[in-house]
Amino acid sequence: MNVELDKVISPSFYKLHHEIKEDRYTEYWLKGGRGSTKSTFISVEILLGIINDSEANAVVFRRYQNELRETVFGQFEWSAGKLGVAHLFKFQVSPMQIIYIPTGQKIVFKSADNPQKIKSINLGRGYVKYAWFEECDQFGGMTEIRNILQSLFRGEDKQRVSFYSFNPPKSARSWVNHETKVEKEGRRVHHSTYLSVPEEWLGRVFIAEAEHLKNVDYNAYRHEYLGEEVGTGLEVFTNITLRKITDEEIAIFDNIRQGLDFGYAVDPLAFERIHYNKKKRRIYFIDEISGINLFNRKFFQKAKKYKNTMTIADSAEPKSIAELKNDYGMRIKGAKKGAGSIEYGIKFLQDMEEIIIDSERCPLASKEFVNYSLEMDRSGNVKSSFPDKDNHTIDATRYSLEDDMNKRSISFIN
Numbered sequence: 001m002n003v004e005l006d007k008v009i010s011p012s013f014y015k016l017h018h019e020i021k022e023d024r025y026t027e028y029w030l031k032g033g034r035g036s037t038k039s040t041f042i043s044v045e046i047l048l049g050i051i052n053d054s055e056a057n058a059v060v061f062r063r064y065q066n067e068l069r070e071t072v073f074g075q076f077e078w079s080a081g082k083l084g085v086a087h088l089f090k091f092q093v094s095p096m097q098i099i100y101i102p103t104g105q106k107i108v109f110k111s112a113d114n115p116q117k118i119k120s121i122n123l124g125r126g127y128v129k130y131a132w133f134e135e136c137d138q139f140g141g142m143t144e145i146r147n148i149l150q151s152l153f154r155g156e157d158k159q160r161v162s163f164y165s166f167n168p169p170k171s172a173r174s175w176v177n178h179e180t181k182v183e184k185e186g187r188r189v190h191h192s193t194y195l196s197v198p199e200e201w202l203g204r205v206f207i208a209e210a211e212h213l214k215n216v217d218y219n220a221y222r223h224e225y226l227g228e229e230v231g232t233g234l235e236v237f238t239n240i241t242l243r244k245i246t247d248e249e250i251a252i253f254d255n256i257r258q259g260l261d262f263g264y265a266v267d268p269l270a271f272e273r274i275h276y277n278k279k280k281r282r283i284y285f286i287d288e289i290s291g292i293n294l295f296n297r298k299f300f301q302k303a304k305k306y307k308n309t310m311t312i313a314d315s316a317e318p319k320s321i322a323e324l325k326n327d328y329g330m331r332i333k334g335a336k337k338g339a340g341s342i343e344y345g346i347k348f349l350q351d352m353e354e355i356i357i358d359s360e361r362c363p364l365a366s367k368e369f370v371n372y373s374l375e376m377d378r379s380g381n382v383k384s385s386f387p388d389k390d391n392h393t394i395d396a397t398r399y400s401l402e403d404d405m406n407k408r409s410i411s412f413i414n
């Protein structure tokens with residue numbers, strides 16, 4: 001099969017293509033900004049790998065199930081069309097997989113929010129050669145990914161390749177930014193931006209938007225389009241520690257709090273279970289239930305083991321609170337909130353000696369707490385209010401500690 005790869009692969013990936021073809025590395029970390037075409041490149045390499053190796057299969061992961069169809073699955077459809085090989089593949093939505101018609105090899109799509117789904121992968125023939133973790137910064141950390149790979153890559157001693165793609169989070173403290181700085185045999189880290197992509201691929205609208213942001217907010221441009229870590233000291237929480245919390249530690253935790261922030265459309269539901277050490281002013285995040293389209297019944301199925309511990313939830317959803325309480329027997333009540341409660345709650349958390357988050361147990365909390373930052377206006381001045389976005393676990397944590405905060409002799413800030 002002859003394919004003009006320069007028609008589908010950006011120049012910044014030419015060297016990487018040859019390294020993959022020569023089996024130079026076993027894991028490829030592709031980071032970069034918006035429009036860098038890193039996802040296109042990975043999908044092309046997997047398609048070519050399936051065609052050239054009659055025993056190879058691939059498994060593609062996103063953090064949540066509902067993110068698969070419009071992102072990675074759609075990316076393979078587009079790339080197969082550009083390569084001129086779409087007629088050789090069968091694109092199947094239920095179950096979500098792509099079948100190489102001549103041999104029956106598969107590209108399977110899975111979410112990582114349920115480990116049992118990973119164990120039930122049915123290939124039919126061959127072995128899993130490729131694994132791709134798209135937007136891998138959304139995963140709980142390398143421990144979670146290693147557990148997946150151990151199930152996926154077991155068996156025959158064959159060449160295996162894992163791809164990791166992501167837009168770097170702002171904070172250098174994020175686990176994925178830290179991981180790409182760790183030297184490891186067989187690891188290749190590659191950074192790309194839209195600047196190396198032919199302009200006709202991106203279109204005039206994309207270029208215009210990038211240039212506009214560059215002119216009005218250069219820091220945001222560096223982060224979104226150049227894929228740079230732009231931590232500027234505006235991080236709200238400087239008392240975060242990301243580490244594994246052992247079962248032995250959890251066994252002796254006796255001051256448990258639970259908070260719930262309901263999901264809205266594209267926003268995830270966030271349930272946080274924490275231990276609050278009042279004496280040492282430390283909070284330990286020990287479990288989390290989160291997801292998009294996680295309605296009350298599905299949420300309770302995951303949370304019912306914790307139903308007898310009081311949960312404080314967002315009082316803006318009285319019907320959901322009533323359903324969980326009356327229909328499912330969950331101990332739950334609405335948060336009191338009040339004027340200034342957001343600011344006071346965040347400052348209460350900032351005043352903790354340490355906030356310890358287990359990234360594997362609580363991936364969404366680790367991401368939101370680490371990256372939650374103050375914003376700047378167009379004049380370059382820091383906004384006085386805390387941003388109301390990407391803070392679902394922060395809200396849930398505030399609710400869970402509401403009674404503890406109210407017992408302190410400090411009034412809410414108006």
